[in-house]
Amino acid sequence: MRAVVTGRIRVLRVVGELNFGGTEMRTAELLPRLAAAGVELHLVTLSDTVGPGPLADLVAGHGGTVTAMPLDVRFPARLLRLLGRLRPDVVHADCANFSGVPLALGALRGVPGRVAHFRGDDNSHRNLRRRVYRSIGERLLRIVATDILGVSPSSLTFGFHPGWRDDPRCQVVLNGLDLDRLHRPSPDDLRALIGASAADLVCVTVGRASPEKRRWLLPPILAALRDRGVSAHAVLVGPGDRADDERVRAAAAAAGVGDRVHLLGPREDVGGLLRQADVVVHPSCLEGLPGGVLEPVALGVGTVAADLPGVRFIGERLPGVTIVDVDAAPQVWARAVDEAAAHTASTTAGVAAARFADSVFAIDRAAAIHLEIYRRSASARPGWGPVSRESSRPPVGSGR
Incomplete structure (x- = not known):
């Protein structure tokens, strides 16, 4: 019989570009595990082309999409249209302080989960323009983000705010590696x-x-x-x-x-x-x-x-x-x-x-934390419930 999934979680993830970088590789390694648990991932890349990377075919193979959406004056309207069409449970942005922009647009569309993910320390010298930009981004994140993640304590200290430990939305989610x-x-x-x-x-x-x-x-x-x-x-x-x-x-x-x-x-x-x-x-x-x-x-x-x-x-x-x-x-x-x-x-x-395999960097730990965040956000949707199946057929894209 056909499997019936009542609790599928739809995530729109925003990344800078699809290339062989750390963010993209870690997302690629998590995807099979997340898909097996009922997560449907859709990617937005802020580059003007999709680019060569490990994610495009992998995302499509798990029922998702990849949309190239360059940063220009049309970006807000285009992202709002995409949000309206997909109706995701979560917007997850890997764009440092700029993450506040897609998360704010997600809030306008009523997306319950809005996750900002800091991947770098950003501890280099900042001129006045960068300091102003960062200050605006930080304030926007404080207003619209439901979760603020960092790949290490220092990524939150230098990327978001030195007082991040006092913010209950903040937590360290270590990158896991697929051995x-x-x-x-x-x-x-x-x-x-x-x-x-x-x-x-x-x-x-x-x-x-x-x-x-x-x-x-x-x-x-x-x-x-x-x-x-x-x-x-x-x-x-x-x-x-x-x-x-x-x-x-x-x-x-x-x-x-x-x-x-x-x-x-x-x-x-x-x-x-x-x-x-x-x-x-x-x-x-x-x-x-x-x-x-x-x-x-x-x-x-x-x-x-x-x-x-x-x-x-x-x-x-x-x-x-x-x-x-x-x-x-x-x-x-x-x-x-x-x-x-x-x-x-x-x-x-x-x-x-x-x-x-016994360390804090094991990939299953990272996958479990992502799932907990996504499920908590999706549970705010009316009618959302746990995954149920009418057969023992394995989930598509289990990757195990």
């Missing part, structure tokens, strides 16, 4: 792909090309390793940008390591590549709870990262993170790379996986 995805093999032998010998140290960094990721620090670090007698290669994985890529190549040429810096672009086999690394270097100066640190640590790969609150949060809970000052010289990074590589050599993948 099954990370353990999928890569079709490539990484050393063969980049021309590295068995004796060479392979340093990998994962992240999109943007100024705060500071990918251009990799070549000077390689040069500092060379000065220490260590032959090394740097592998950069993630969506590129012409200007940022050129800056990396120029830094590599200046350091005399042009043949040892490899830009692979976006890859779907990130876990398989990470498992072939000797060390991961994460020089980013702006993060929330960085997946570029959490993913290799979950695999037992030693990781060097800049001293940020989210990095320290991971390092306090899982071994394998070597922290250096944000403004440290390449020579300091090189010494830290030696320490991190020693961790990799002494750690087995099985031990790392078991340790991670």
Whole structure:
């Protein structure tokens, strides 16, 4: 007999763009679990195109939609129309302080659940315009948000407000990682792909090309390793940008390591590549709870990262993170790379996986908190009730 679902929850999630970034990957990993529990996810991306990413096909496969809605003068009217057509139970916005805008529009349409999600620390210098923008966004969120989430304590402290602990709507929801995805093999032998010998140290960094990721620090670090007698290669994985890529190549040429810096672009086999690394270097100066640190640590790969609150949060809970000052010289990074590589050599993948599965970063914990928030919001809808089925047919998209 056909399954009857009386308590399906409809969520409209607003993200900046669909790309291989942390927000998108964490959403993709949660989706099968949420869909199995009766959540129907519809995505709005604020870029002018849907873009290459892991979510478009996945969302459609679970009965959702992806709508590109660029930020222009028509944005409010377009979002209001979409809200009226979908009638979601929840609007969930991953847009820092700008989240107040889609949540306010959701409030106008009577959406009961309005969730703001802070993904980064936003602890960089702010000019007057940014301070005013943030102040307006914070005040709007205080009025319209029903839940305010952060991927780490610091993301709420720096992204929302230092006094967030006094606001009952605020809570930390840690990013969960899907270990099954990370353990999928890569079709490539990484050393063969980049021309590295068995004796060479392979340093990998994962992240999109943007100024705060500071990918251009990799070549000077390689040069500092060379000065220490260590032959090394740097592998950069993630969506590129012409200007940022050129800056990396120029830094590599200046350091005399042009043949040892490899830009692979976006890859779907990130876990398989990470498992072939000797060390991961994460020089980013702006993060929330960085997946570029959490993913290799979950695999037992030693990781060097800049001293940020989210990095320290991971390092306090899982071994394998070597922290250096944000403004440290390449020579300091090189010494830290030696320490991190020693961790990799002494750690087995099985031990790392078991340790991670018992940690606060397990993906099922994140899924459970999302479901609790969504169900509480949906219960405000008249006639909403628990899921019931007239057959034992498994739910579509269980992903288990």
